[in-house]
Amino acid sequence: MQFCDECGSMMKADGDRMVCTNEACAASSERDSDLEDQFVTTESQSDDDVIESTEDANFEGKPKSTDVxxxxxxTQEAWYTLKQTASADEPPTRFFKCTECGHRWREYN
Incomplete structure (x- = not known):
């Protein structure tokens, strides 16, 4: 990960340049090809660990809970996902979607 020398925001690759993600800053620099192996770009990352918590999220295929x-x-069965919504020393929030009617709710531990 590379950070902007001007404002400290994260830089992203844009062709052969590194561009600041802060629109107010708009700093850029040449991309250093010697460091290419040290950086992971968003093109090679996957969405496998993304937690869907929006209204139209697809929960089907996620783990099921039968204790709700x-x-x-x-119905006593619902798909669920976990998301850390508070500080790291707090337990995660479980988001549920009923397997029968599609009703959504959350549970704080």
């Missing part, structure tokens, strides 16, 4: 009850239909 849907408030809408009473």
């Amino acid at each position: 009850v849907c408030d809408e239909c009473g």
